[in-house]
Amino acid sequence: MQTWASRGIFSGTLHRLAAIRGRGYVVHAPDRxxxxxxxxxxxxxxxxxxxxxxxxxxxxxxxxxxxxxxxxxxxxxxxxxxxxxxxxxxxxxxxxxxxxxxxxxxxxxxxxxxxxxxxxxxxxxxxxxxxxxxxxxxxxxxxxxxxxxGRLDLTQVEGLKDLINADTESQRNLALLSAEGSTRARYEHLRKEIIKCLAYAEALIDFGEGDHIEDGLFSAVRGRVEDLCETIRGHLADSRRGEIVRSGIRLTIFGPPNAGKSSLLNFFAQRDAAIVTPVPGTTRDILELSMDIGGLPVVISDTAGVRPTEDIVEKIGIERAKKAVQEADISLCVLSLPDANSIPPAIRELVTPETVFLYNKQDLISSPPADTLPGKGWKVSLTDGSGTSDFLAGFASVLQEKFDLNTREAPLITHARHRTHLRSALESLEAFLENEEEEDVVLGAEELRYAAKAIGRVTGIIDVEELLDTIFSDFCIGK
Ligand SMILES: Nc1nc2c(ncn2[C@@H]2O[C@H](COP(=O)(O)OP(=O)(O)OP(=O)(O)O)[C@@H](O)[C@H]2O)c(=O)[nH]1
Ligand SMILES: [Mg+2]
CATH class of the missing domain: 3.30.1360.120 (Probable tRNA modification gtpase trme; domain 1)
Structure with a gap:
């Protein structure tokens, strides 16, 4: 197999690369x-x-x-x-x-x-x-x-910090993946793929399809870049799983007044964290608690009961409740079972297909309700405890299915900054694809360089030229 380097066609490029070669990290000599x-x-x-x-x-x-x-x-x-x-x-x-x-x-x-x-x-x-x-x-x-x-890259540094701060199993697992270098390896794989495309593009710039280079190389590069875009889009559409597990799943408890929302918060906390009274409208502000549910970190918010009101303080509390529902990673609507067949319109507005229901106060009804309940959920009595173990186990599996790392491939993005750099890499790759003619490959190559640098910013390994050099030396043209 003849390599580009062995055919000698890239000697100019190699020369240029050798001149710019660096260690790949920004290095400051530590003094003392x-x-x-x-x-x-x-x-x-x-x-x-x-x-x-x-x-x-x-x-x-x-x-x-x-x-x-x-x-x-x-x-x-x-x-x-x-x-x-x-x-x-x-x-x-x-x-x-x-x-x-x-x-x-x-x-x-x-x-x-x-x-x-x-x-x-x-x-x-x-x-x-x-x-x-x-x-x-x-x-x-x-x-x-x-x-x-060069012992650790930035994802490993982040992983180490997250590992030390991990409170739950899922946080520990996720942090360990970064700390031991698998996140680094996955980003490096992506970066290398982009630089391979760049190597091909540079070959086309220097020589063009014809004498030295097989026909069809330009469209092969486009194909590879399209695949890369697909892969990155897949990572970006991860429902923020990695970031959520790292910072805690935001769970908002909402519903009409007096349904038992604060009683539910106290049940999770196993203590009287929130005030519970028979007076509708007891909770005014948001009360937050951090907990471990099924090995996952959850930040639970108890909110004011949502209803039409003229009370100025209650109104503010209700606005906050609505905002918390919209910003939640998962929302749990608590309804009183005797009234569950008619959800008030103000609550219905907040319900989405993802909303989970808890039908409370089943001790107050003698016969099971007609099966016209608004959505999937559990029937419990927070007063006598009936149904609560089924609810806890079922709710933990809902969370695990949605957020657990063991059920699917671990998310690549664990910090918001990863997302920013991946997005900008995707933009550059898409800009490369806009150049449909082979003559535009010079512009395209620059976009590939930006894309590789954007991924490099995630790990802190930013040198494109050094890797290009290696790739030139062991690639076969057209392969
Ligand atoms: N019978 C019965 N009463 C319950 C149950 N759960 C809660 N309660 C009572 O219902 C009343 C309201 O409970 P809370 O937990 O304060 O209800 P909330 O939804 O937080 O109410 P607001 O803060 O006013 O919106 C209290 O008197 C509770 O003791 C239950 O399962 N059965
Ligand atoms: Mg309350």
């Missing part, structure tokens, strides 16, 4: 060695002080007293931690040295595992401050160095 407590402050079994930078080994020499004069990298050493100048023992513990680039930051890293107590930690941090070349780390600076060193 940084240190910080990496575990939560306060009393505890172990506190880990992390040191990263060119002087990490010097810190070992100055502060670690162990049988090994120099550390055996990646191995724990039992040691005393000494003050660098006064030489007294600050604590005894463990030290481990990670030789760069095989470390979290890609620099030399030293970790001191000491007992976690305020005095110990502050004496160790104070001692580090006395070593020349060392300074306290800024918030997030270890991770920043890992990014600058």
């Amino acid at each position: 060695t940084i240190y910080a407590l990496s575990t939560p402050p306060g009393r505890g079994g172990v506190g880990v002080v992390r040191i990263s930078g060119p002087d990490s080994l010097d810190v070992w020499r100055t502060m670690v007293k162990s049988p090994a004069t120099l550390p055996d990298p990646w191995k724990m050493h039992r040691c005393d931690i000494l003050h660098p100048t006064q030489r007294h023992v600050l604590d005894n513990g463990l030290a481990v040295f990670f030789k760069g680039p095989r470390s979290f930051t890609t620099e030399d890293v030293l970790e001191l595992h000491v007992h976690s107590g305020r005095a110990i930690i502050s004496s160790v941090l104070g001692a580090l401050g006395e070593i020349k070349g060392c300074r306290p780390a800024e918030p997030g600076e270890f991770t920043r160095r890992a990014f600058l060193g």
